[in-house]
Amino acid sequence: MNKKGELNKKKIAKLVRQLLAELGENPDREGLIGTPDRIANMYEEIFGGYKMDAELDVTFSEETDVIVARDIQFYSMCEHHMLPFFGKIHVAYVPSGKVFGVSKLVRLVEKHSRRLQIQERLTKEVADELMRQGVKGAMVIAEGEHLCMKMRGVRNDSSIMTIAYRGAMAQKDLREHVLAMIKDPKSNLRSV
Numbered sequence: 011m012n013k014k015g016e017l018n019k020k021k022i023a024k025l026v027r028q029l030l031a032e033l034g035e036n037p038d039r040e041g042l043i044g045t046p047d048r049i050a051n052m053y054e055e056i057f058g059g060y061k062m063d064a065e066l067d068v069t070f071s072e073e074t075d076v077i078v079a080r081d082i083q084f085y086s087m088c089e090h091h092m093l094p095f096f097g098k099i100h101v102a103y104v105p106s107g108k109v110f111g112v113s114k115l116v117r118l119v120e121k122h123s124r125r126l127q128i129q130e131r132l133t134k135e136v137a138d139e140l141m142r143q144g145v146k147g148a149m150v151i152a153e154g155e156h157l158c159m160k161m162r163g164v165r166n167d168s169s170i171m172t173i174a175y176r177g178a179m180a181q182k183d184l185r186e187h188v189l190a191m192i193k194d195p196k197s198n199l200r201s202v
């Protein structure tokens with residue numbers, strides 16, 4: 011990768027070709043001939059978070075107490091095994107006069123998920139980045155399935171939940187309201 015975060019796809023394709031040979035495959039057989047290039051192109055997409063910027067444009071300004079964006083789908087790659095982990099992230103924050111559009115929150119999640127990651131750090135980084143944007147409090151909950159747990163090792167089929175909360179979300183009442191909201195979107199948060 012260069013300083014701008016761009017991948018050297020030629021080099022990646024070459025390395026994948028070497029890996030295929032090392033696995034005992036013939037990299038020149040019909041089914042594999044395009045695989046190194048396909049993987050290099052795919053890596054540009056699934057590791058695209060490294061070059062995404064952090065700016066969360068403010069789309070509108072409104073007085074509200076808590077904002078919850080539920081069920082943001084994420085896909086990431088575990089840094090221990092380079093296998094996918096994926097699932098949903100719920101992002102809640104207490105705004106301080108400015109509100110972010112959902113697409114910006116999705117982008118924020120992508121910035122931190124499209125790279126080699128662990129779920130605990132992904133959860134923290136999204137919360138920390140919201141705090142840096144000047145919100146009063148943030149809570150991020152991630153539920154992920156990890157292929158490195160499912161297809162290897164102990165073959166555990168459970169999903170992992172991680173939670174990070176910051177600032178005003180230190181208040182237990184507020185966290186409980188948000189958790190109720192995530193479980194049942196019809197619950198009334200405006201009473202917080």
Ligand SMILES: [Zn+2]
Pocket residue numbers: 088089090091092093156158159
């Ligand atoms: Zn792993």
